[in-house]
Each structure stands twice: as structure tokens, then as C-alpha cells.
Amino acid sequence: xxxxxxxxxxxxxxxxxxxxxxxxxxxxxxxxxxxxxxxxxxxxxxxxxxxxxxxxxxxx
Numbered sequence: 001x002x003x004x005x006x007x008x009x010x011x012x013x014x015x016x017x018x019x020x021x022x023x024x025x026x027x028x029x030x031x032x033x034x035x036x037x038x039x040x041x042x043x044x045x046x047x048x049x050x051x052x053x054x055x056x057x058x059x060x
Contacts, residue, residue, distance in 0.1 A: 040048045
């Protein structure tokens with residue numbers, strides 16, 4: 001049996017810019033979720049769903 005050794009190929013580390021972009025995208029997605037929950041809490045479910053429905057209808 002051979003001893004475990006380090007792999008011949010080591011995956012490269014993501015660049016700092018890529019990490020920053022992914023972090024910014026995650027923060028933006030989180031902000032959208034928080035905004036949607038806030039609108040739902042403020043206007044109620046009926047108005048919220050009417051806004052979503054009219055937005056989808058505008059896109060079609």
C-alpha cells in the first residue's frame with residue numbers, strides 16, 4: 001500500500017476580483033430578497049402579488 005501524498009495538480013485559487021464580484025452579487029441578491037420581504041410586510045400579500053402579476057404581464 002502506498003502512502004497518501006499531495007496530488008500532482010492543485011486547483012488554482014480564485015482571484016481577488018472574482019471573489020469580490022461573487023460577494024457583490026450575493027449581497028445584491030440578498031438586498032433584493034430583503035426588499036421583497038419588506039414590500040410584502042408593508043403592503044400585504046394581496047398588493048404584493050398584484051404588483052408581481054402586473055410586472056410579469058408587462059414583460060409578456
